[in-house]
Amino acid sequence: MTYRFSANEQFDYEIRLALGSGWRQGADVGEVLATASAVADGDGETWCTAWAELARGVRERAERAAAEGRTVSARDGWLRAAGYSGTALVGVDAAADPEKRLAEVFAEHRACFDRFLGAWDPPAEPVSIPYEDTSLPGYLVGPSGGSGPLPTLIVNNGSDGPISSAWTLLGAPAVARGYRVLLFDGPGQQSMLFERGVTFRPDWENVITPVVDFLLARPGTDPRRLALAGISQAGYWVPRSLAFEHRIAAAVADPGVVRVADSWWHNLGPDLRTLWESGDRAAFDGFMAEGLRRDPALATLWRWRAKPYGVDSPFDLLTEVSRYDVTPVAGRITTPLLITDPDGEHFWPGAAQELYDLLPGPKQLVRFTEEEGAHLHCEPMGRALFEQRVFDWLDGRLTRSDG
Template sequence: MTTFFSARPHRALSKGFYRSADFDYEVRGLLGAVAYGAAEAGEVLATVDDVADGDHDHWFRAWHDLGSRVRAAADEEAAAGRTVSASMAYLRSSTYFSVAVNSVSGLQSDEQLLPTFRLQHSAWERFVDTTDRPIDRVQIPYEADHMPGWFLRSGVHPGPAPTLVMVNGSDGATSGLWTNGAAGAVARGYNVLLFDGPGQQSMLFERGIGFRPDWEAVISPVVDFLLQREDVDAGRLALYGISQGGFWVARALAHEHRFAAAIADPGVVDVAASWNANIPSPLMTLFRSGKKDAFDRDMALGMRFSPTTARTWTFRARPYGTDSYFDTLTEVHRYRLTSEEAARITTPLLVTDPEGEQFWPGQSVRLADEAGGPTEVATFTAAEGANLHCQPLARQLTDTRMFAWLDSTLS
């Protein structure tokens, strides 16, 4: 007897895990983090198996509970002296808590934000304590204060080593940078500097310090700090920015020229484009006409019919330090790189350009075209499993291409 099988394709990559774009993207990012030990595929799939699409309360509880369970297991391993297992579990716990932190945007109250962030941050710090990677906690002078950072020493070079400065996105966790380049850099003999800048993680949640568009005011103190270290090769400094960090990197490079190479993952020249695309055109007409009262009134009316959207707006607006809808959108529009500024970028630049970029489509090529120095575009496709913003399911492939270019450029 001949058995005939259905010719229907699986479509797991294209159809995704949830209809909710946010839920689906989080799952993709978590599965991508498995490659560097920052998540476990079984833990991720078992967690989402019981969470319905759009159930924000259950989504938050599920990741909070998973982070707590893995943290408890990590503590047990650490107490028994099994530091390798403990370190791996602390890293996973931090990753899961980071999902819970971001999911507070879908809750009716943000009272869980700070305590959940502190759980995430604590798990990361315990990873730093228990990993066999040499990591120094550092304080980077910034204005009248400092920015917290973590300097990952390569442990390979006997003398000064090439050093990668990593800039996070608008809502990324420090543990996320481990997956998105830091682990790959250290394995290849690079020092890595991770830090919380204005509007990011501890700077925002614990100090109330918000974003700023002029990121050169952040990056130049970072360079000054690194050049004081004997284990940093001043001639082989590289800068990397992920997600909205792609804008901050580009903006900084227009003014700070001490880097030998830089990577924007992806290229971002107009942050507001991702906001504008989600606002109805009649409202955008009011905004562009400067009709603040009418814009705020109509936005408030619309938000009453979509409480989830209202909560997401509040969460996303927090780092910009504004009150009204109009003022927030006005502030976001300051995060734009002009053609004249882009032309002042002389640092060799690699720009990733994933197929299906959801937030800033076309901006990677635009940055590459307008930059004044040598620029290369790294294209990623769905056929490679490397589509969507920041290639969430293809971080090893991203590292392969990124470090091939970086090694060649710094040599």
């Protein structure tokens, strides 16, 4: 790469993601760069504080604009504030009182995003999706002037991203093209985790099927034009769901993921994997505890990544993550699936091609390169190119036939 914003790989990526969201008004480049320059080489506490303060200032200006009847300024400000609060959450586990700080920052994030969607034209509809003995919170967002049955895109978020990122990465470009969009939190994601303590599950078809049931029961859904698109770890959840849920007309995995655990072992290395495979739980947990004690930055990242699984023991955690493997069911997938394959994919290198090779049905592998500026996980700074390629493909698959 020709440039970096931080020596910390996670911080560098988050800054890129924030900059890229500016394409859909989720951030202002100047605000991002000014904040990044102050925190790029700091610790998690510094990171969390700076982005939360930026979010608070932007929200205050948005509230003043709303009070003055300046609806566009208010709406745009609420979206940026939601995004900056979401960025702050990446470092929250380094805070002196992480649980208290998480509750505060997440409440700010969600309040701003709610205000943004309430100011959308037309206002988004908050929804509650029946799910087992509870419900999944979400939003239905439609295009201005949209009426009658519309193509609908289910946006499946990843492992730890805020819902504001799901909007800028997939929701906003879909609505701009005339789709109705469903944003939701599934098990282990944001509000389901932080407010209800519901953790991830590998059998994601048991999440997507209730979502499809919910949408098909609504009069505004065209059952022939229902799509599913997933970000980051949803590159596993999307194909897993398609193996069992066949009412979806087309889907996108950004990027393709076969085994979620590969992203963990990529960073831990072969020696630790050998120790884990030996089954010596006590030795593995002891080694990991010492390593995390010596590296506070790694410990913060580990806690953030582990939180949605609800498993404390590193040995048990990796045993659980290893269940997230699409290989046994990939042969059942018949839904047309587009898989992104960006240069520099650092979580699941090579997985997009592997998933593509496993699929028996209609499929498309789409490369994004560093030369195009659209490299790295989820193409953080190549959003215009991503939207053109991915949504042109989706539009082609969802073209309505009146026959």
